Amino acid sequence: MHLLIKPDIMICVHCPGSVRNLSEVAFYCKQTPELKLQARCCLNQKDTILGHIPLHVLLSRLDLQNCSLKDLGPNFSQAHTAVIIDLQANPLKDDLANTFHGFTQLQTLILPQDVNCPGGINAWNVVTSYTNYQTCQGQRNLCNSTGDAEICPENGSCVPDGPGLLQCICADGFHGYKCMRQGSFSLLMFFGILGSTTLSISILLWGTQRRKAKAS
Template sequence: MRAEVCLFTSLDLYILCILLLFPAVCFGLQHNDSPLCRTCEGQVQNGSSVWTFCLTAGRIQGRCCFQGNVGDEDSIVGLDLSNCSLSHVEDLHDALAANIIDLSNNPIVNLSDSTFQGFKHLTHLMLPIKLECPGGNTSWDTVEVKHNTRLCEGQRNTCNQTGQMSWNCPENSHCMPYGPGFFECSCLHDFHGYKCLRQGHFPMLEVMAILAGATVIISTLLWLTQRRKVKST
């Protein structure tokens, strides 16, 4: 009897967790505990460009600063990984919303072309002097070298700031900037799907309802099945 009560409680908690976590997974709720902010010890360095930016843009936590107050949407808007003894950089995509990133004073030999793909809001980037600005000099308004740091400032619109249809984009879409040297084809209003060939709004509510219903049904079946096994024993 005691084992049955414990299993019943565990299953109830499991189902409850699924139902509570489902909206968070589907709607992409974020938290501010990104491992990126703990890449190296300490906080955003006092007096640095990132520190100056963070004083007016948000709150500092570790090597990051977040926009707004605690409880607001947690978007990393500033990232200071300078002087962290980094020899390579693999994934910075927790900081996609960043306006300023500092990777200077690190023994980084090279960066992948796709490292800053999707960084549409990035306006200030500090790199070790041996590295080139992502997307090349033509992707930035200003590129200069100060001391041992390469400064890339003012990310340019790869679509030449026209926002008009690009010959690289299919019909019913237009060119949108997608990071230094990158662009993406965004479907025009009322079009979606492969190559923007489908017209009409994407059935988001219907899809979410189906996913929610499937989750509830599977959880209920699991609970009933496990409970019957306990009773039979």
Template sequence: MGAFTVLLLLLLPGAAGGAAVCGYCPGPLRNASVVARYCASRAGTESEGRCCRERGARPERLLGDLTENPLRALPDGSFLGFTHLRCLAVPPALECPGGSSAWEEVTTRGGSRLCQGQRNPCNGSGELAWLCPENAACAPDGPGLVACLCESPFHGYKCLREGAFPGPLFCGILGTVTLALALLLWGTQRRKAKSP
């Protein structure tokens, strides 16, 4: 069974992302792990499952230890949103997420492959080059992953619609249709309720 080791130092959009990562491996932090030593040496941190995080409702930094995970391959998109992931160690048999071209340095040391320095796929050329549709900007969304964000004032499919989303018109039509259907159903069901 291959061991999957990951040491994550990242900025998370919210605590929910951290909870998902910390739940990958059961059990508490291991006393000799890098994560346990980090958590013990820093004030204002607490352990949660196999992770060490800053105290507070919305922690921004998370360090996780996911050793001895039985993964044989990394599922696609498993690191989606991990834009500030700096260091990742995987067994030598596994590729770094996003491939070797998604990282500044990929080395094999001991019994693990170390992926360091996540590259911005939007700034690359060749393998990492990513084309977004016209009126959209490329934004990194994890190792080798990108998101195309519509530039203002464009929105919609492939950022082809210009101007703001017609919120009042949409809500007005939706409200009118909902009210008409509610009245129709009320009228038809009322007759059934009155009949003996």
């Protein structure tokens, strides 16, 4: 069954060619019936089928090896649902720390040998170096090892945000700096204050310009 690449996963055609037959991405994709190879992606078909067009597909695995990539580009975030990503044989810069925000499902990342795993070795269960590449496997949930009390305020909770990345989410009923404000955030009050301030400044500037015009 043919899968069409949707506009929101155009990372699949980020570089020419298709998934290599001997790649780890191709191996896993061919082993699972609901997964289909398309360009550089292995797509997971979801929901129902209308004719030959899936109503919803998710990027499950991505193979961008040997694509001459120096950086992953602004559209790389489209691959945040991927479980396996292969980036070997690319001249990547050795600073991927903030590239994988939101990649919470990523479990296997294959990189050039001279590029460190994002988040460092503490962000992964196993880091293995080979002659031409290295693998980062088993993304760790750092919230489990650090504990909420050490990094999040009393009214917030720690959630993973990608390899070596965390974020604090305010509990229901709390918001603002360090989740210290209680109650829902009042948009009406916010825009009311903003509107009043803008109007006051506009009137002040208008009066100043009128005085200057009369003086001249």
